[in-house]
Amino acid sequence: xxxxxxxxxxxxxxxxxxxxxxxxxxxxxxxxxxxxxxxxxxxxxxxxxxxxxxxxxxxxxxxxxxxxxxxxxxxxxxxxxxxxxxxxxxxxxxxxxxxxxxxxxxxxx
Amino acid sequence: xxxxxxxxxxxxxxxxxxxxxxxxxxxxxxxxxxxxxxxxxxxxxxxxxxxxxxxxxxxxxxxxxxxxxxxxxxxxxxxxxxxxxxxxxxxxxxxxxxxxxxxxxxxxxxxxxxx
Numbered sequence: 001x002x003x004x005x006x007x008x009x010x011x012x013x014x015x016x017x018x019x020x021x022x023x024x025x026x027x028x029x030x031x032x033x034x035x036x037x038x039x040x041x042x043x044x045x046x047x048x049x050x051x052x053x054x055x056x057x058x059x060x061x062x063x064x065x066x067x068x069x070x071x072x073x074x075x076x077x078x079x080x081x082x083x084x085x086x087x088x089x090x091x092x093x094x095x096x097x098x099x100x101x102x103x104x105x106x107x108x109x
Numbered sequence: 110x111x112x113x114x115x116x117x118x119x120x121x122x123x124x125x126x127x128x129x130x131x132x133x134x135x136x137x138x139x140x141x142x143x144x145x146x147x148x149x150x151x152x153x154x155x156x157x158x159x160x161x162x163x164x165x166x167x168x169x170x171x172x173x174x175x176x177x178x179x180x181x182x183x184x185x186x187x188x189x190x191x192x193x194x195x196x197x198x199x200x201x202x203x204x205x206x207x208x209x210x211x212x213x214x215x216x217x218x219x220x221x222x223x224x
Binding site: 034038041042043044045046049087094095096097098099100101102 | 113142144151152153154157165167197199201205211212213214215216217218220
């Protein structure tokens with residue numbers, strides 16, 4: 001599975017958009033980009049995933065560059081409850097999740 | 110919607126004892142994954158099962174074993190417990206047969222403390 005690189009921490013003002021970047025320059029053509037988050041020792045929560053097209057759901061948007069070497073998770077209106085560690089994971093279909101260090105997002109009032 | 114259920118939520122054991130963690134997947138899900146998260150660490154994959162057969166294996170100690178039963182629930186058995194086994198243990202489930210990308214949904218975890 002391809003390795004991902006994320007900034008260790010980010011801050012965001014409440015109500016503003018949070019843009020979390022992820023580099024995955026060695027991604028293969030059959031690997032998906034998944035985003036999970038973990039709020040203080042709770043079970044990781046699925047957010048969104050994509051292969052090459054941009055994706056949007058009720059939680060977030062996922063923007064994947066055309067060469068697929070990087071992506072950005074967008075939380076459009078961050079709230080205090082979005083404070084968590086966000087993991088960008090590249091995996092083949094039906095594969096295990098390999099968690100990296102993630103980005104610790106702090107949403108501040 | 111029903112979620113993944115794990116029991117017990119908290120477990121305290123002495124060194125060299127055994128522990129059994131249980132996972133009940135989301136109804137109709139056929140695949141179960143186990144992950145271990147030590148203090149201050151990221152979750153690490155242990156083992157997975159699809160249709161009651163082991164499908165993948167990670168850094169799982171030989172002292173640990175797991176299986177998936179006919180009703181798709183899974184149990185992680187841990188013997189000769191060591192202090193370093195103290196961790197959060199997460200179970201995740203997915204529906205492999207439905208689509209080509211199986212999203213894993215996690216349970217709340219079992220916090221194991223070994224004294």
